[in-house]
Amino acid sequence: GAVVSQHPSRVICKSGTSVKIECRSLDFQATTMFWYRQFPKKSLMLMATSNEGSKATYEQGVEKDKFLINHASLTLSTLTVTSAHPEDSSFYICSAARAGRGHEQYFGPGTRLTVT
Amino acid sequence: AQRVTQPEKLLSVFKGAPVELKCNYSYSGSPELFWYVQYSRQRLQLLLRHISRESIKGFTADLNKGETSFHLKKPFAQEEDSAMYYCALAEGSNYKLTFGKGTLLTVNP
Numbered sequence: 038g039a040v041v042s043q044h045p046s047r048v049i050c051k052s053g054t055s056v057k058i059e060c061r062s063l064d065f066q067a068t069t070m071f072w073y074r075q076f077p078k079k080s081l082m083l084m085a086t087s088n089e090g091s092k093a094t095y096e097q098g099v100e101k102d103k104f105l106i107n108h109a110s111l112t113l114s115t116l117t118v119t120s121a122h123p124e125d126s127s128f129y130i131c132s133a134a135r136a137g138r139g140h141e142q143y144f145g146p147g148t149r150l151t152v153t
Numbered sequence: 154a155q156r157v158t159q160p161e162k163l164l165s166v167f168k169g170a171p172v173e174l175k176c177n178y179s180y181s182g183s184p185e186l187f188w189y190v191q192y193s194r195q196r197l198q199l200l201l202r203h204i205s206r207e208s209i210k211g212f213t214a215d216l217n218k219g220e221t222s223f224h225l226k227k228p229f230a231q232e233e234d235s236a237m238y239y240c241a242l243a244e245g246s247n248y249k250l251t252f253g254k255g256t257l258l259t260v261n262p
Binding site for chain 2: 068069079081083086143145
């Protein structure tokens, strides 16, 4: 149990366009979901914390108007990268905290975004 | 502010040798610490959490509050242990995790 999926796994888009990434908890309800960005050979950088039905909380330095997060249900969160630029190219990973499991997070497989 | 330090970016050992991946933290409250592992081309997954006090895949980690450490240990490393290991510290009631920069463990045959 505790599987998190992400879609798409890989996306290429043109500069200036927007792209949406979905994160789903398949077999549990996620009280909180998180979005991370992972740079090559570097650690995960938390971008924002998302709670169902409320506005996401963004980390310092993360532009909330550029990285739109919607948490529509206890099993789905979406990240939309608006007006993408090549510097937004990265590996985006979501995770979900399971109700009753405290701080334990379950991670999605990640989405490779390439902006041309 | 809380911080997690993994001093070694790379660690290489031979199969059968003991391995220790270091993790130090700074946090003013009562810490909850985790080790996550990422095998090649796989997603990040939880290896163990300090409150469970369990051994997973032969790995153990003990929280040392005096030294503010949570080092991961295994007495006899296996080749399949080769992976990226991240130490993480949980913060407050919003379930945020702060990750260390990770240590890439390579176990040579």
